[in-house]
Amino acid sequence: MCEQRARKLSDDYRERAVQLNIFDCSIWLGSPEGFPLAREMLFKKLEKEMSDFFITGGLISHWLGKTLSAQAGNRDLEEKAGMFPENMYGIWTGLPFYPSPSGPGPVPGKGRPHRSMRGVRIFPASHNYVPEEWVIGTLCEWLIRYNLPLFIWHTEINWPSLHRLAVCYPSLTIIVETQTKKILYHARMLFTLMRECSNILVETSNFSGQGYIEYVVKEFGAERLIFGSFMPVNDPLVPTGMIIDADIEEKDKLLIASGSIKRIIEEVHL
Amino acid sequence: MSTPRIIDAHLHLDPNSKFYTPEPQLKHLLKLMDRLSIRHAVCTDHLSMYEGAGEGLRNLKSVYEESGGRVYYLGVYHPGRAAACMKTIEEAVLWPGFAGLKIHPSFHGISADAPVYDPVWKFASEHDLAILTHSWSVSDYNPAQTLSTPGKFERYIDKYRNVRLVLAHAGGRGNGRHEVIRLINQYENVYTDIAGDIFCYRLIESLTGSISPDKILFGSDFPWLDPRANLARVMLTDMDNSSREKILRENALKVYKIGK
Ligand SMILES: [Zn+2]
Numbered sequence: 001m002c003e004q005r006a007r008k009l010s011d012d013y014r015e016r017a018v019q020l021n022i023f024d025c026s027i028w029l030g031s032p033e034g035f036p037l038a039r040e041m042l043f044k045k046l047e048k049e050m051s052d053f054f055i056t057g058g059l060i061s062h063w064l065g066k067t068l069s070a071q072a073g074n075r076d077l078e079e080k081a082g083m084f085p086e087n088m089y090g091i092w093t094g095l096p097f098y099p100s101p102s103g104p105g106p107v108p109g110k111g112r113p114h115r116s117m118r119g120v121r122i123f124p125a126s127h128n129y130v131p132e133e134w135v136i137g138t139l140c141e142w143l144i145r146y147n148l149p150l151f152i153w154h155t156e157i158n159w160p161s162l163h164r165l166a167v168c169y170p171s172l173t174i175i176v177e178t179q180t181k182k183i184l185y186h187a188r189m190l191f192t193l194m195r196e197c198s199n200i201l202v203e204t205s206n207f208s209g210q211g212y213i214e215y216v217v218k219e220f221g222a223e224r225l226i227f228g229s230f231m232p233v234n235d236p237l238v239p240t241g242m243i244i245d246a247d248i249e250e251k252d253k254l255l256i257a258s259g260s261i262k263r264i265i266e267e268v269h270l
Numbered sequence: 271m272s273t274p275r276i277i278d279a280h281l282h283l284d285p286n287s288k289f290y291t292p293e294p295q296l297k298h299l300l301k302l303m304d305r306l307s308i309r310h311a312v313c314t315d316h317l318s319m320y321e322g323a324g325e326g327l328r329n330l331k332s333v334y335e336e337s338g339g340r341v342y343y344l345g346v347y348h349p350g351r352a353a354a355c356m357k358t359i360e361e362a363v364l365w366p367g368f369a370g371l372k373i374h375p376s377f378h379g380i381s382a383d384a385p386v387y388d389p390v391w392k393f394a395s396e397h398d399l400a401i402l403t404h405s406w407s408v409s410d411y412n413p414a415q416t417l418s419t420p421g422k423f424e425r426y427i428d429k430y431r432n433v434r435l436v437l438a439h440a441g442g443r444g445n446g447r448h449e450v451i452r453l454i455n456q457y458e459n460v461y462t463d464i465a466g467d468i469f470c471y472r473l474i475e476s477l478t479g480s481i482s483p484d485k486i487l488f489g490s491d492f493p494w495l496d497p498r499a500n501l502a503r504v505m506l507t508d509m510d511n512s513s514r515e516k517i518l519r520e521n522a523l524k525v526y527k528i529g530k
Contacts, residue, residue: 005275006515009307013505036407036444037470054506181411182467184494187290208467208499210302210492211292234469241502245306 280489322348
């Protein structure tokens with residue numbers, strides 16, 4: 001491979017990455033926890049970082065929502081919401097509705113969701129509650145009322161609980177995120193759950209097992225995969241590469257890169 | 271598309287029941303290599319990881335033939351079965367497609383600086399072979415990773431200066447990376463590959479900014495991971511195209527002396 005060939009290949013990848021028009025559901029502000037080499041993403045650098053990775057819009061989360069408190073993360077998102085670049089929204093952190101949490105955040109009886117909110121993430125393992133219907137049922141019903149998707153890292157819930165939740169609330173869109181450890185070792189449960197429950201979708205930042213993209217597209221359809229980068233912990237080029245070179249139709253690549261999540265957030269009632 | 275000439279310098283073959291892989295076999299690999307313009311690969315099999323060089327290595331000899339000379343292979347030195355491994359490796363060094371040696375101190379439970387590794391380093395030195403080793407950072411959920419932190423290899427790197435050592439996975443997702451960078455900058459005979467899920471933000475530019483592009487090899491860790499995950503990182507990270515060519519091909523040719 002001469003230098004010229006390397007350039008041609010690289011240019012071709014670049015062109016295909018741009019064409020994906022990526023909308024990223026996993027962009028994080030604040031200081032990452034548990035990743036010694038990861039640095040904080042500064043809000044003022046967000047647009048530049050996104051454009052370096054061909055990302056044209058997305059959903060922003062805040063590490064403080066996990067590490068300190070749901071309220072601290074939500075407050076930061078609320079303060080910055082007016083300054084979000086175009087095509088950017090927030091994923092707020094949720095807690096069980098009883099005993100009633102203080103705001104800001106999804107709080108029962110406090111009116112409609114914040115205008116920037118396009119999803120809610122819960123951290124049951126880190127925040128010390130079980131993600132079962134008797135504990136988070138009212139939160140789930142609230143999400144369904146506004147058509148808001150629920151985001152959850154696979155490391156924050158066990159598979160039997162996730163299965164029960166998906167079965168109990170079939171109209172709740174649940175986006176299973178592949179962080180913060182390998183989803184690879186859980187693929188048998190994940191794929192079975194996807195087959196059983198059509199409301200289970202998967203975020204792709206760590207969905208890099210051999211042939212996984214083709215497998216899901218063939219078995220369940222491309223609309224079940226949602227592009228996520230987990231930046232600035234993970235390299236957005238990893239999920240991008242999995243799509244660029246996937247042996248699937250172009251329309252399915254576009255669904256994974258942006259189409260599916262855009263449809264979901266368009267249907268949020270605010 | 272131009273003639274496929276990329277080299278995947280770190281992969282494996284066949285199912286491993288710890289995880290589900292739809293298509294882990296040689297025919298699937300070759301199809302994927304064609305799709306991704308990958309001409310050659312350097313493979314270690316799962317069986318050899320458990321038993322050391324023996325039956326698994328003989329299977330890889332057939333893999334090389336079946337692949338039409340595209341999939342080269344390494345002999346695994348298991349320090350718990352040193353004598354048997356060395357016996358097979360001594361035979362295999364003459365087989366077509368044999369490209370070097372592999373060690374995995376974390377998997378085999380014996381620290382990389384232990385005296386029991388001396389025979390494999392000595393053999394590599396006498397036969398002008400490369401050694402690929404697992405390397406990682408101290409991990410709070412996998413204590414065995416401390417057996418493979420990059421600094422633990424230094425006594426042998428220093429003793430056998432003509433042995434090309436590839437520290438796999440760029441030292442993992444933690445401080446092992448800094449040790450890899452130090453060793454590569456200090457010793458001419460040390461290299462790294464980017465195989466595995468070291469999906470750290472801006473990793474490739476951090477490596478190309480701290481070490482020579484002559485020292486970095488593209489690898490996937492198929493079938494644990496899909497080659498597409500790491501390939502796009504090399505294709506899309508800003509670097510000059512001569513560096514890209516080195517990472518995707520030239521360095522593997524030089525280190526493993528293959529694919530001519
Ligand atoms: Zn490996």
